[in-house]
Amino acid sequence: MLRIVTDGAADILPEWQKEFGIEMIPVNILFGEKSYLQGAELDNEGFYKLVDETKRIPKTAQPSPHQFVEFYRKVAQKGDTILSIHITAKLSGTYASAISAAEELKGEFNVIPVDSACGSLGIGLMCREARKLERAGKTVDEIVRYLEEIKGQVRVILTLDTLEYAKMSGRVKTLQAALASVLNVKPIAILRNGDLNMAERVRTRKAALERVIEIAKEEYGDKPVYLAVVHARDPKSGQGLLEDAKKYFNHKETMLSELSISIAANLGPGTVGLIVYPV
Numbered sequence: 001m002l003r004i005v006t007d008g009a010a011d012i013l014p015e016w017q018k019e020f021g022i023e024m025i026p027v028n029i030l031f032g033e034k035s036y037l038q039g040a041e042l043d044n045e046g047f048y049k050l051v052d053e054t055k056r057i058p059k060t061a062q063p064s065p066h067q068f069v070e071f072y073r074k075v076a077q078k079g080d081t082i083l084s085i086h087i088t089a090k091l092s093g094t095y096a097s098a099i100s101a102a103e104e105l106k107g108e109f110n111v112i113p114v115d116s117a118c119g120s121l122g123i124g125l126m127c128r129e130a131r132k133l134e135r136a137g138k139t140v141d142e143i144v145r146y147l148e149e150i151k152g153q154v155r156v157i158l159t160l161d162t163l164e165y166a167k168m169s170g171r172v173k174t175l176q177a178a179l180a181s182v183l184n185v186k187p188i189a190i191l192r193n194g195d196l197n198m199a200e201r202v203r204t205r206k207a208a209l210e211r212v213i214e215i216a217k218e219e220y221g222d223k224p225v226y227l228a229v230v231h232a233r234d235p236k237s238g239q240g241l242l243e244d245a246k247k248y249f250n251h252k253e254t255m256l257s258e259l260s261i262s263i264a265a266n267l268g269p270g271t272v273g274l275i276v277y278p279v
Contacts, residue, residue: 001077002082002134002140003076003081003082004022004023004082004083005072005075005085006022006024006084006124007027007062007086007087008026008260009087009123009260009263010024010087010116010121010123010260011124011230011257011258011259011260012128012257013255013257020127020128020131022128025063025068026063027060027062028063029047029059029261029262029265030058030061031056032056039261044258044264047261048233057266058265060261060262060266062093062094064097065104068100068101072084072105073105073108076109078109079109081109081110081111081112081140082109082111083114083130083140083143084113085126086098087116087118087123088118088119088194089117090117098113112144114148116151117152117154118151118191119156119191119196119263120230120260121228121230121275122154122191122275125226125228125275126150126151126154129150130147133146153277155274155275156191156273157189157190157212157215158188158267159212159271160186160270161205161269162269165264165269166266186201186204187200187202188200188201188208188212188215205237209237209244212273213244213245213274216245216274219276224250224251224252224278225249225251226254226255226276226277227245227274227275227276228256228275229245229255229275230256230272230275231257231258231273232268232269232271233269233270234271235256238256259271
């Protein structure tokens with residue numbers, strides 16, 4: 001049987017987990033001396049509440065190889081193939097942990113780790129499409145080839161409402177240019193081919209949201225796409241961005257999701273992003 005596993009830096013719509021059999025290994029959220037498992041021990045609202053109360057930004061840590069081994073054994077049975085699709089290896093050690101666990105479990109499971117070169121709902125869509133391909137009769141090798149081809153075409157374009165989280169976390173090195181500047185800019189960051197780079201700095205929130213759409217449109221034109229928006233504790237801005245974006249794209253499907261804690265911890269509430277995924 002084919003098991004599909006991803007990690008807490010992925011976003012999937014609530015119904016996808018059951019409908020497409022996607023298993024998610026949680027990221028470790030570290031508040032001082034205390035560690036929480038994302039989702040299982042700390043949900044999004046609980047996370048923001050802790051930040052508000054403590055005025056501290058937690059650190060996030062990828063699942064260890066041991067955590068992966070235990071998780072694989074929990075969700076799979078001996079002889080299963082596990083397709084393990086993870087956040088870009090350029091931003092996290094999660095993929096490396098999956099590789100270590102795969103080596104340890106040789107003979108027990110056939111674990112195939114995949115570096116998505118992506119994040120958030122981009123990974124979620126890869127997981128969903130992988131399951132659809134399997135149900136359509138494709139082999140695991142064909143599915144992996146599809147993932148390797150598609151990952152270079154997926155774009156995640158984000159704009160931050162505040163630079164305070166990125167400043168406090170210190171994890172998002174690509175935003176240092178903005179941090180050295182005045183703090184009232186709205187940076188636009190693009191996740192492309194595994195790298196998160198700051199593309200532009202815009203003065204107002206409205207202009208930043210408009211520019212996010214323009215950047216995606218410049219690249220995709222009228223190609224058919226899945227169109228997704230993610231937001232960190234700002235559903236109003238997320239919904240607004242999605243409604244505006246719909247006017248400009250040849251979208252086969254649209255979706256809106258909250259941004260995972262592991263990414264929001266480094267970018268902050270008010271972050272809104274557009275994810276464009278070729279059909």
